[in-house]
Amino acid sequence: MKKLSIVDIANHLNVSKTTISFILNGRAQEKRIGKELVERVQKFVEEVGYKPNSLAKSLRTGKSNIIGLMVEDISNPFFASIARLIEDRAYKNGYKIIYCSTDNDTSKTKDLIGMFRDRHVDGYIIAPPEGIEDDISSLIKDGMPVVLFDRHLPKVSTDFVEIDNLFSTYNATMHLVQRGYKNIAYITFASQQTQMQDRMQGYKDALKESGLKPSALEITFDQNDDLIMGPINTFLKKNKNIDAIFFGTNHVGTCGLKVINNLGLKVPDDLAIISFDDYDVFKLFSPPVTAIAQPIEAIADSVITVLLNKLNTSSQHISSQSIVLKTELLMRDSSKSKVSVTA
Structure with missing residues (x-):
């Protein structure tokens, strides 16, 4: 069935299209259009189920x-x-x-x-x-x-x-340092975007202040998780001295947890974990993952x-x-203090 236009309604009722337009746009009183004509137009419009073209209306x-x-x-x-x-x-x-x-x-x-x-x-x-x-x-x-x-x-x-990305990663990295971790890797997507650059800088600032060396892996973003997991897998096999990982986004974090499971690594005994962007998966992982929650x-x-x-x-x-809003570091068991042997 052909969609009716204002012209069709005007022709059917033998009324000018301008008058029809005024009535449909609620301007009948302003234009002193008679009540009887308004009711006739409204009744016909209701019967035929006329819907105005929203694009045409926005142009008007x-x-x-x-x-x-x-x-x-x-x-x-x-x-x-x-x-x-x-x-x-x-x-x-x-x-x-x-x-x-x-x-x-x-x-x-x-x-x-x-x-x-x-x-x-x-x-x-x-x-x-x-x-x-x-x-x-x-x-x-x-x-x-x-x-x-x-x-x-x-x-x-x-x-x-x-959010305050730089302070968020600085604060979370210092949390790992204070719990005795010394070889802290940062795994994230390669990006020149301001929030990603600030996150990387916060991580580097915390390590520099603590006299520790940064170890960062930047991965090209892909919708296919296998192409994110592959580089993480290679990185972890090559850098066996790493004792903690900070994931720069929840997407990288979930891919990283799959790799850690596949490699049979224990959290936090083999690797402490923190991720940016809290996510249900992090609460359900065993042990639950420490995460930065955005407001x-x-x-x-x-x-x-x-x-x-x-x-x-x-x-x-x-x-x-x-x-610029503040985040919250939700501390969970994935970043518990490193077990040290005391005399």
Whole structure:
């Protein structure tokens, strides 16, 4: 069945399409359109089940009430939890969310920004990959509200919400040092993103301060876990002196735990473990894994609050906010003090 348009309704009722448009957009009283005609149009619209074209409406009103949310991977528990909380707050404020995963792919992200532009979304929430500075600058120049989270782009001046990555890894590495571990490896994804660079720096700073040598493995990200586990397996076989491992993300952490199990290594007797981003798997592992917990609710709340404020303020010249939140180190049995033999 062909979808009815305003023109079809106007032709059927022998009324001008402008009048129909005013009635459907709630402007009948303002335009002094008779009550009887309004009721006739509304009755017909109800009978035929007419639904206005939201894209056409957004072109007329300049507002779609849709927010575009772009994350690295919507199936990742960290991003999924934040997206869910943002969606709830947005919906209560009259906005719907369109999600997508960028896979940290610059080209895909550019395409997705184009898709959101075509849909006339009102604002953007983005966990940005590298290389999209020009695209985001272009959105901001066109007056679009943009809030970045999880990481920021140093060359782009816009609002962002993130955590204190450098202190988080520094603090967790010192936790291992204080428990007697001396050969602490850091295993993470290779990335130039601000949050990943800060995490690496925090680890290095703690070891330097403690007079210990860093031993880092950076793995190229891949959706196939086998291609993440392979390098970890090779690294552990080659570096048998390592007594503790710090995983830079929960994805690397879960892959690392599989490798440790496959190699028959005992935690924490053979290897102490800490991972960034707490995750149910870490609580269920035996022994439970010490992890850095990000304040998921506070991140989501800050992101949507900043964006809604921008959407509800006519001036685009509000100064950009940089919100940095604290994490929590959840100490569990995977990083218990190293057993030392005393005389």
